[in-house]
Amino acid sequence: MDQDLRMLGGRRIARGGKSIYGAPLGILMLEARFPRIAGDMGNAETWPFPVLLHVVRGASPERIVLNNPLEMLPQFIEAAKDLVDLGAEAITTNCGFLALMQAELSAAVGVPVATSSLIQVPWVQAILPPGKRVGVVTVSASTLTPRHFQSVGAPVDTPTRGTENGREFFRVIIKGEKDTLDIDMAEADIVEAGRALVEANPDIGAIVLECTNMPPYAAALQQAVGLPVYDIYSMITWFHAGLRPRVF
Structure with a gap:
């Protein structure tokens, strides 16, 4: 009731x-x-x-x-x-x-x-097998600091990869350079960041998406890297x- x-x-x-x-x-x-x-x-x-x-x-x-x-x-x-x-x-x-x-x-x-979606980092870490850890795809790795992780009880050395160098996502979401969004290009930015994150950190067993605008691309990233992907929607x-x- x-x-x-x-x-x-x-x-x-x-x-x-x-x-x-x-x-x-x-x-x-x-x-x-x-x-x-x-x-x-x-x-x-x-x-x-x-x-x-x-x-x-x-x-x-x-x-x-x-x-x-x-x-x-x-x-x-x-x-x-x-x-x-x-x-x-x-x-x-x-x-x-x-x-x-x-x-x-x-x-x-x-x-x-x-x-923050980052609250999930210690949750996901708890379910991973020994030797695996969580990685984070963020809209801006250059400004995501250890303090952000510490604030939600996540490991401060969590590996991250940002979309700052992408062609679309960061430009539209953060810089506001235009009022249109090329969804395919934005998806490519997220997938490329996730792939680079995993390639640089082979011990990653799952990914958490920091940005709350990223859930539309979570399925594509999961398919690309073959790992569980968690976001603000989850x-x-x-x-x-x-x-x-x-x-x-």
Whole structure:
């Protein structure tokens, strides 16, 4: 039975206290105008359940990924609190680099918070056989630091490969050079980064995609490298499963 509906004396009693019902997961969105195709975290049709979206004004991908996102911590806390006030029972974000805010957001909003796909790195490591480790494909390896990994309890020496030198993905998602996206070229950037990561680190047994715009390309990468690939979609579907367990 839905947690907002209770039986009392044989009668159905609805419980209030929220502005929006039926969407327990709130997503803090960066402010961007690039195409968000199916599979992108910011495309509402990606999710098999309703979500609440809140754009944090001024939080551009370039500002968050290439600079210090903690400069905008007050704005993210305020936005997260707004989502909770609306009805969110848990909070996530649409940028893996916001891992730096994990502790602060968790402390501020009083509900479960999962800031980054990188949270999965220690989970995936736990399921790999001895001698294998997790690798990360990120939108920007040059600015993904040990502190990002440390913030979510992941090994700081996790091998990474970025898309900075690609032809499309970084240019559109981070630099905002145009308002169109060549999906095939973007996919090639992700696949090439993943292949280079595995070639340079033969002990990699699985890949985690840092960027929340990468899930549309996860299947192609998995086929290319023959390894398990985890992303924000895999993490958030797990996260939501605890908020609304399946009734058998």
